[in-house]
Amino acid sequence: MSNPQIPKEGVAVVFDKCNGPIRVDKHHHVVQPSELKPGEVLVRVEYTGVCHTDLHAWKGDWPAAPKTPLVGGHEGAGHVVAIADGTTTTLKVGDAVGIKWLADSCLNCENCRLGSEATCDLAQCSGYTVDGSFQQYAVSFARHLTPIPDGLPLEVAAPILCAGVTVWKALKEANAKPGDWVVISGAGGGLGHLAVQYAAAVGYRVVGIDTGDDKRKLLASYGADTFIDFKQFGGEGKLIEEVKRVCDGKGPHAAIITSAGGAAYNDALEYLRPHGTLVAVGLPPDTYIKANVFWTVFKSLRVVGSYVGNRQDAIEALDFAARGKVKPQIVVEPLENLEKVYHRMEQGAVPGRIVLKNF
Known part of the structure; x- marks a missing residue:
């Protein structure tokens, strides 16, 4: 099943070694329908976060380390243009689909059966172990593609496929109920601003927690009850005291850490109330959680690592967006801008999410 208009070549952004030059390949080979293996689908990627x-x-x-050379990207949204012969799937040519971080898994092991496909020993990751969505045509695995709801713009769906799914899964791990206090650290970032919206929606x-009046106003519009500018509480223990104060004087029931700063983790262990849950999401390099064993036990705290969501989490996360409950803050730029975007990300100069247009 294929689209006869599939070209032989397309545009892709590639690097040949880590930290090496990033090149825009305008003659990148497009896998043809006859080259697809059973289970594979060719997607024309139109937007990618x-x-x-x-x-x-x-x-x-x-x-x-990732494979090299590599076409990165794992927040791809586009349409199916070909399906390999012998593939069992409900997908059809023309369907709108999303490419996520989890490209494939066995679906037969214990982790997969429990809905934790990302920890499958055979898991493949888009834009890391297999080529991803920073290209016009991407080969994907039918069983892990996510259908995009009718009416949801693809540029809006794209960041939901990783950032949205990740924080929605993290909130489900928080062991909280409606009315509970939940802290989002790094709330103005690509993950955090979505976490605020999902948390408010449920x-x-x-x-x-973030810094700057622009983020204060943005997060208030997304449903945050309170904003704490961490730069205004730089003294020893001041931030911890403020978090406790605004959360009924007892601290929050859960903390979702999407921050790129490692200090946020250890702060959370100090300000959580008894039976509180710290959900680790952000991955600052060389960071360790240092939990005092006595107080962790005495307060019955939980520390939970939350990777990415499963196939059902992705469908749920997109549904919030389709119903208008969650909307990522995006800036759309051309695919060729990827290297410039990376440099801005390194400088912390990217509010919300950058979405690249692939055509």
Whole structure:
């Protein structure tokens, strides 16, 4: 099943070694329908978000290096243009679909059966172990593509496919209920501003921690009950005292850490109320959580690592966006701008999410 208009070549952004030159390849080979293996689908990628994970892949600063050469990207939104012969799927040519970080998994192991496909030993990751969405035509695996709801613009869907899914999963790990206080650290960033919206949509009382009046106003519009500018509480323990104060004097029931700063983790262990949950999401390099064993036990605290969501989490996350409950703050730029976007990300100069247009 294919579209006869599939070209032989397309545009892709590629690097050949970590931290090396990034090149725009205008003659990148487009896999043809006859080359697809059973289970594979060819997607014409129209928009793709840029995530900090993509920057980490280029820099090569994670414990396991990505494949090279690499086409990065894992927040791709586009349409199916070909499906390999022998593929069992409900997808059809023309369907709008999303490419996520999790490209494929076995679906047979214990982790997959429990809905934790990302921790499958055979998991493949878009833009890391297999080529991703920074190209006009991407080969994907049918069983892990996510259908995009009718009427949801693809440029809006793109960042939901990683940032949205990730924070929605993290909130489900928070062990909180409507009316509980939930702190979002790094609330104005690509992950954080979505976490605030999901948290507000399900009835949590939300405290956003970040800095700047622009983020204060933005997060208030997204439903944050309180904003704390961390730069105004730089003294020893001052931020912790302020978080406790605004959360009924007892501290929040949960803290979702999307911040790129490692200090946010240890602060959370100080300001959480008894039975509170720290959900680790952000990945600042060389960071360790130092939990005092006595107080962790005495307060019955939970520390939970939350990776990415599963296939169902992705469908739920997109549904919030389709119903207008969640809307990413995006700036659309051409695909060729990727290297410039990376440099702005390194400088912390990217509010919300950058989405690249692939055509």
